[in-house]
Amino acid sequence: MSEKHDEPTICPWCQTEIVWDEEIGPESHCPHCENELSNYRTVQFGSELDDEEMDEEEELEDVDSWTDTGRDLSDLRPYNRDQLALEETMARILDEQLEAPECPTCREFMMEAGTQIVTQEQFQPRTPEALGEPVVSAPFQLQLYVCPSCFHAQNRLSVKDQERLVRLLTKAADLED
Structure with a gap:
């Protein structure tokens, strides 16, 4: 395996x-883009045309293929x-x-869909010993957010109840001092 590659290999x-490791030998995949190196094939049409002429010709062929099928370019407009x-x-x-929280699934901004009021019949509060009272006491409100891309939904405590929770935690910290 001490074969020496005189000419550079280009992915x-x-x-x-691509620089080969002499101990390992040739790579089957490009170490930069991870594409397979052995199955790359090219097809060339109109090799007598330069790049600019080929680009223009390809654009015309694309337009012709749409009009030949009875469609026009306005078929593309509704989606756009x-x-x-x-x-x-x-x-x-x-x-x-x-607020516009980011969706934890797809990272799109979420839409506020509405407010849910949680009553005492729907909620069993927990009272931590450190606070001496429930973290959240009913009734409270939850804002429902929905992602328009992946439709993930999540709840968040309403702003008013967030402020009430902060005051409760601050009051508990002041009592410790």
Whole structure:
């Protein structure tokens, strides 16, 4: 395995020069882009055209393929228009919200869907010894947030109840001093 590679090997996918380890030998995958090196094949059409002419010709062929099937480029517009309308509506909704948490699943901003009021019949509070009273006492409100991309839903304590919890924790800390 002491074969020496005189000419550099270039990955056909990422165009990076690959330096072989003499002890291990040739790589089957590019160490940079992880693509397989042995099954790369190219097909060339119109090799007499330069790159600019080929790009223009490919664009014309794409347009021709749409018009040959009885479609026109307006068939592509509804998706783009719908996508833009969706994004615009989402932006307006998010601008109105006090908070816009990030979805833990897909990292999109979540929409506030509504408020749930939790009553004493629906909730059994826990009273930590360190506080001497429940962390949250009923009735309290939960804000429901929904992700418009993956539809993950999550609850968050309402702002008013968040402030009440902070006051409770602060009061408990003052009592220890």
